Amino acid sequence: MSTTNNFVFKALHIVAWIIFVGLCIEAGALIVNFVFSLFKPEVIHNLYQKLDLSGIYNRNQFAYFSVYSLIIAIAVLKAYLFYIIIKLVSKINLEKPFTNIVAKQILQISYHTFSIGIVSYIAKEATKNLEHHGFVVDKINNFLVDSEAFILMAGIIYVIAIIFSKGIELQEEKDLTI
Amino acid sequence: MKIINWITDSFLILGLKICSIGSYILAMLVLLFMLFKWNPYYAKKGGFEGGWDLKSGVGVKIVKGYIERFPDTTFDFRTAKGKSGTTHSLDKDFFDKKIGDDTIIQLDSTWANYMISYTNNEKTKPSFIANNASIPSFYVRLKPTTIASRYLLYLPTLLELLLYGFAFGQFYKFLRAIQLGKSFDYTNYKRLSNIGFSLIGYQLFLYAYQLTQNYYVDLIFQSTLSNFRNIINLNGVPEKYNFYYLIAGLIFIILAKAFKKGYQIQQEQDLTI
Numbered sequence: 001m002s003t004t005n006n007f008v009f010k011a012l013h014i015v016a017w018i019i020f021v022g023l024c025i026e027a028g029a030l031i032v033n034f035v036f037s038l039f040k041p042e043v044i045h046n047l048y049q050k051l052d053l054s055g056i057y058n059r060n061q062f063a064y065f066s067v068y069s070l071i072i073a074i075a076v077l078k079a080y081l082f083y084i085i086i087k088l089v090s091k092i093n094l095e096k097p098f099t100n101i102v103a104k105q106i107l108q109i110s111y112h113t114f115s116i117g118i119v120s121y122i123a124k125e126a127t128k129n130l131e132h133h134g135f136v137v138d139k140i141n142n143f144l145v146d147s148e149a150f151i152l153m154a155g156i157i158y159v160i161a162i163i164f165s166k167g168i169e170l171q172e173e174k175d176l177t178i
Numbered sequence: 179m180k181i182i183n184w185i186t187d188s189f190l191i192l193g194l195k196i197c198s199i200g201s202y203i204l205a206m207l208v209l210l211f212m213l214f215k216w217n218p219y220y221a222k223k224g225g226f227e228g229g230w231d232l233k234s235g236v237g238v239k240i241v242k243g244y245i246e247r248f249p250d251t252t253f254d255f256r257t258a259k260g261k262s263g264t265t266h267s268l269d270k271d272f273f274d275k276k277i278g279d280d281t282i283i284q285l286d287s288t289w290a291n292y293m294i295s296y297t298n299n300e301k302t303k304p305s306f307i308a309n310n311a312s313i314p315s316f317y318v319r320l321k322p323t324t325i326a327s328r329y330l331l332y333l334p335t336l337l338e339l340l341l342y343g344f345a346f347g348q349f350y351k352f353l354r355a356i357q358l359g360k361s362f363d364y365t366n367y368k369r370l371s372n373i374g375f376s377l378i379g380y381q382l383f384l385y386a387y388q389l390t391q392n393y394y395v396d397l398i399f400q401s402t403l404s405n406f407r408n409i410i411n412l413n414g415v416p417e418k419y420n421f422y423y424l425i426a427g428l429i430f431i432i433l434a435k436a437f438k439k440g441y442q443i444q445q446e447q448d449l450t451i
Contacts, residue, residue, distance in 0.1 A: 008435075012428040019421060085425065089432070097436035098443075106433075145422070153426060156349065160370075160433055163361050167440040170362070174443050 013089050020082035027075035030143075034068055049142065056135050063130060070123040071143045074116060078145070081112045098171035103164045110157035117150030191357065194350040201343035208336045212329055334387060341380045345373050362440035370437055374430030381424045 029048040037044050044064075045054035057064040088105040124147060127140050348369040355363055 008428060008431050012425070012432065015421075015425060015428065019425065082425075085429070092432065092436070094432075094435050094439060097439050102436075109429075149422075157429075159353065159356075163356060164433075164436070166361050167436070167443070170440060170443045170447060174447060 009089065009094075013086070016082055016085045016089060020079065020086055023075065023079040023082055027072070027079045030068075030072050030075050034072060051140070051143070053140075056130065059135065063135070067123070067126060067130070067140060070119060070126065071140065073119050074123065074144065077112060077116045077119065081109065081116065084108050084112060096171065098164065098167040100168060103161060103168055106157060106161040106164055110154045110161055113150050113157060114154035116145060117147045117154060120145045120150065121147035188357070191350055191353045194346050194353065198343050198346035198350055201339050201346060205336055205339035205343060208332055208339060212332045212336065334384060337380060337383065341376055344376055348373050362437060362444040364438075364441050367434050367438040367441055370430055370434035374427045374434060377423050377427030377430065381421075381427070 026048070033043070033047045033051075037047070041057065044057045045052050047053060053064055053068065056067060084105055088102065088109065091099075091105065092102050093099075123140075123144050127144070352366055352369045355361075355366055360366070
């Protein structure tokens, strides 16, 4: 492996690990806050990163649980996406990149990116709807992602994954050639 | 069925080309605005207020700030002056915050001139920086009034549009090559690599640019009162910087490397009798 490849790999590995740990902390904190708020609703005004959902909770508990579930779903999906990226970076060998495991991981990345985009889009629309009904939702947007960018990225990665499977065929043919 | 697939793919590929051209056209408009202060609606409406996306300036997310409170004071800010040739406007919905226990700062107009009223009834306490009066986050719109500030404020927008145009164009060519049966081509490797490096380069530029923009978002308030003291200090960061694009760029580079290997295998296979 050349020095450039090595550097890119190491950089991606380190950055992915840092983000993964950060996302795990965020997801964990949100889940713990959520479970805690079930038993002690007084804490809802000061959740993770000063998220205040007390206004929503007091007016409509169903809306609170829906919005919070979507926030948790996005946080967990993001953490899992980075877990797959770390797995991909660990398993890919640039001397022999076309393997079924790597192709599967790339497909998984595209599916999860798409899921994050869709869930975030639903959450954004739900938030807009709540705002329309007079709920204060300004802090929620910090936990949502750019849904359009994620969906577009999912499409691009999916196309690459399909072409990757063609590469596997080539690699297999090459391995069989005497 | 094959024909239908081909037509669908062609539409997708054509869409990418349209996105690429559209991004370049928008980039040209921003460049025109940067160079000549040109705006499509400027002539019609006679001012920026009725303008296009550029009308209200560049959006910057304020993430930290503090408010200094003085005893027995009432301020009425009617004008605000920007630093280094900019004017500001605040989003009313984000700025109507309760500060401390009994003080509310309110903005009486949306995306327009300031009219902030501030009242502090704590007569006994000496002046202090209210730690609990930090402002979590809201948006400020910056309007450039000098050539230098205009260039600096619209540079990220211009680069972003150029990046989109370039990335869509590269991906269009990539898909077109695949449609023509050239999956593992050397140019395809270069295209993926270009997308990756441009994504990383743009994010690194934004990170460096953030430092400059922080300087531009320093707000200076002027008051009608003679004994005026500035009570608000705010710093901003551009909202565009995104870690995910950095990761996406690195993934593209790694996939490009894999495609390069695929190209070598393809060449070997083509030479095999």
